[in-house]
Amino acid sequence: MTYLILKQIHISCVVLSGSGFVLRGVWTLRQSSWLRRPAVRVWPHVIDTVLLASAVAMAVMSTQYPFSANWLTAKLIGLLIYIGCGTMALKRARHNAQRAAFFAAALLAFAYIVSVALTRNPLGPLAWID
Template sequence: MSYLAIKHLHLSCVVLSGLGFALRATWMWRASPLLQHPLARRLPHIIDSLLLGSALTLAWLSGQYPFVEGWLTAKVLGLLVYIGCGTIALKRGRTPSIRRHFVLLAGLSYAYIVGVALTRQPAIFF
């Protein structure tokens, strides 16, 4: 598979991951039973696995690695924040208020990751 094909897979998964999170957050706010549908529970893991796999492949093919390149390090750290906030937003938040706050924080971390990817600058908001 070519670098360009893997990059397109990665970018598609980025969009699908963000849209999927937004959709599941909307379902959570509305207490929709769709949130418990098997596809809604499994598909995000498949998309995110493809996203991570394509990211690792792109790093290997380009010779740019986290903890060597500052912008990739920022993306990895942003990803950890996104995962943590997303987990609290959709599963572990005890109250609706906590969940709403963490949906917002997850959205901001997603925007940060995309911004860093586009600019290759870790301090995009400063």
């Protein structure tokens, strides 16, 4: 598989994962019954697994790894923050106000990760300063 195909798969999974997260976040805040559907519970894991596998494959093919490439380290840290905030927003927070705050924080982390990927700069949206 070529790097460009992997990159296209990765970008597609980013769009699907981000869109799915927004939808599940809104459903969580509205306490929708859609969250209990099997597809809603399974597909995010499938998409995120393909997303991670394509990221690892691209890192190996390009020989750019976190802790050696600053922008990939920034993406990894952003990903950990996104996962933590997303988990709180969708599952662990006890009140809707907490869920909403963690949801907003997760969306900001997601936007930061995308901006770092587009600029290949750890400053992300502030890359113009560099």
